[in-house]
Amino acid sequence: MSNRYAIILAAGKGTRMKSKLYKVLHQVCGKPMIRHVVDEAGRADFSKIYVIVGHGANDVKAAVGKDAECLLQKEQLGTGHAVLQAADQLADLDGTTVVLYGDTPLITHQTIEKLIHIQEEQHAAAAVLTATIEDPTGYGRVIRDASGNVAKIVEDKDANSDEKRVKEINTGIYCFNNRKLFTLLRQVTNNNAQGEYYLPDVIGLLVQGSEKVIAYETESFEETLGVNDRIQLAAAGKYMQERINQTMMKNGVTLVDPASTYLSAECTIGNDTVIYPGTIISGQSRIGSGCTVGPHSQIKNCVIGDETQIEQSVLEDSWIGNHVQIGPFAHIRPLSKIHDQAKVGNFVEVKNTEIGERSKASHLTYLGDATLGKDVNMGCGTITVNYDGKNKFATKIGDGAFIGCNANLVAPVTIGEGAFVAAGSTITQSVNNNALAIARSRQTNKENYALKLNYRANH
Template identity: 40%
Template structure:
């Protein structure tokens, strides 16, 4: 049910310059969807009364993604005043005046943050009665992160030499503004906060820009609350990767590896065999039935669906595909294609969009297909291109066949019936229809329709121009080889004639002739 006392603010206004990319940072993909979409999905699961996204840089592209994920979300454009404090201030202004609940603030670049962690934060905040509750993490190398500064403690309160683990929270200091002693603090601010909305409305206007970056820091709210006599609670996360932000491509790669490992483990526990997790990548939206086997070097991308008992890989990439029960797909690149139950694809096949292979069909070695519907039990075994074609059931396309679908102006279709047998090295010049049960001879160029049950063939006499190489390529390696072969043939013929004469003479001696 909707939590009527919860509002969520998603900070998505940052420029993300460290990505060094024309693509906005939050729109770089992770497990097949934009970074920000992970955060939006988590926010949606919390079912807050209000969700507000604050945008600025590349706002139109971001808004398109945000509204797709959260159609009822509120969009706020951050003004010229920089900083997370200003972003939250504007987001609060967008909430109804009568909203008097809690405000959860999350960053749009923390895709690993899950519903369980955030729900625990909300529960801790409401049970503890603090004015603010925030997440923290302990890092071996906290460089770049804001530090949680706590009140002075005794040495006994510092387990493992970590400074400030148990003391009262006084403030958060950003890395650039920290002293040497503050930089030694291992507890970092995770950038996830839960405030009472009344406290935000009262204190946000007091934020200043007197800091190294000249911004309104939301982190300064903690010190303002402490000065006002309010309590602040910190909830350390169980694993630091849960709150890891993504600021550059190295961090994106680290997050991708961690998320992929979690996705793979989840499917393994659901009955999918992943032979080599280190070389297998699975997008978040992909789905599998039990007893699927993924072999090394396999990428399952987009909303691919793989049915029970199918074997995919090695070295295979499937993008938004459907694979039927018991199918085998190896060393194949396929996009927006359907592979039927019991079918075989590969090795070295290339399935372009709108390829549909029927049950127990085959697309074999070095075959490319595009916009091709291949019926149940039909086969394109090797070395062929099938584009803009419909093939019936039980047909066989010979090796080296080309469906010539484009005349330089328009693309046309080829229709092949059922139980057709087409010879090797055929070319089908579309538009053309081959009827049911028809055959074609090797090397045939089909330019007109073939009636059912007919044999299509091109008849042209073969001409051998003897002596052409000697006349036109004299002295070449080919000429040398040809002359040697001709000499050998002549010698063999002469030997045969001599043997025949000797045999005849011997026969005459024996018979007295």
């Protein structure tokens, strides 16, 4: 691995977000912004990644995990001061340092790598990532010299009329010769209206010292968008979703309406799977090939096999096999496991339950804390009575058992292999293999009794 380093600035609170959550922890397509940046940096060729933390330091560190080293900026005194927090680790090293931001979740490792490549190839002291936009109002302009190198970066409020017409803007992302960066950072002053130490001042010092500063213009301006408020957060989410959806479609997934399909940045979907509108697939869900999902389904942190059909249902933290049918209007709650060719039909709720191969719960059923063997039939309206108000209890149903409609299985209870439970039964004792269990009051008909009730008089 080369002597390349990344510094990600993530110390700001983000007051414009108007949130108790620190800015870089706000999610874009199901993942905190800081994680997007750390993950993309991790895909580039860096020897070490540092994250500068400040507000909410412990929470940000938790999100970063072991993928980068966090350095604390006790006082937020500007971007230059933030980068200086890595001086003890980097100032005496040869190599290249890229400065990124924890609130630019759309940056890609390809763009980072291109910026590094052009800076190293041209032996420049620094490279500035730029973009050209039609309306550059509010952005710092990149002014080039006759050779095409960077002559200066001028802020919008300080630009003259000619400079204001320049449409190439500074994105704030830089690649530096590491030693020169830290040498000049110590010369940056805070003689400005904000009393802060600004990283772009290093570019000015390099130019003054006749050092070569170049610009690399990205074709994807949206990659460089920073998020400062909820409006920009939504815009970043839209760009990210388009990117995710396009990647999925290029890999062989059919999205019937990409604009109304929401996929997390960490989910995977196999080829020839069809996703219908209104579907949300979140977390680290993994969906196999040839599946049909939706419309209007929600899947969170599930593993789903091949050729499975899910229609208008909600699935959470569960494992689903191949050729399974789920829905419409089913709810698969956490810790459930549904094996191949099983069916969970309309208005069926499953919680912490294992359903064996080819078993069916076709409609209006609750299965909680249960284990079903193979080829089990659960009749309409069947309930595993798993909770006594204090503790949860398990129900076990053997292979080939048939549970009639409207049965209550009062746990803890075991239904043996091949056993039958008559419709309307409330089972409180275990049933042996191949036995028939009937647990209901004997019917009594009282002739003409309805006449005595006189119900019809009011109709």
